[in-house]
Amino acid sequence: MPKLKLLTKQQEAQVPPLGSTEKTADPTVWVKWFTPDSSFTWYVTERDPKTGRCFGVTVNPASNMPWELGFFDQHEIESARGHLGLPVERDKWFKPRPLSKVKAYEGAVK
Numbered sequence: 001m002p003k004l005k006l007l008t009k010q011q012e013a014q015v016p017p018l019g020s021t022e023k024t025a026d027p028t029v030w031v032k033w034f035t036p037d038s039s040f041t042w043y044v045t046e047r048d049p050k051t052g053r054c055f056g057v058t059v060n061p062a063s064n065m066p067w068e069l070g071f072f073d074q075h076e077i078e079s080a081r082g083h084l085g086l087p088v089e090r091d092k093w094f095k096p097r098p099l100s101k102v103k104a105y106e107g108a109v110k
Contacts, residue, residue: 006033006078006090007047014096015047018055029056029102032094038082042072043102057099059106067106 007015011031021027031044039062046055052074059067077088 006074006088007031008090012049015044018046018048018053021046026098026100028096029099030096032091033077033088034091035080035082035086035088037084037086040080040082040088041106042077042088043099045099047074057102057106067103 015030027045029043033042041059043057044054054072080088
């Protein structure tokens with residue numbers, strides 16, 4: 001089975017560079033990655049194309065910090081595996097949306 005790319009060419013061009021949206025009240029989430037056999041989800045708002053370092057949200061409902069805004073590494077995520085050994089996937093049906101909508105969807109806003 002071919003490996004699913006975590007970013008399409010279009011997404012690579014769309015995701016803004018690191019630090020460029022830090023003053024934006026409600027930045028756009030461009031990409032969603034998830035583990036199909038675990039509870040981790042990553043939402044990307046910014047990315048450094050040279051290093052693969054991303055900024056956005058990591059969601060893990062099983063954690064004591066189920067919603068964490070911060071940095072994560074695309075290359076580490078590409079090599080991560082869930083409980084059954086399945087790789088992280090890009091949600092092909094995810095459409096870019098404001099972070100506030102993602103928070104509401106994930107239950108971070110009560």
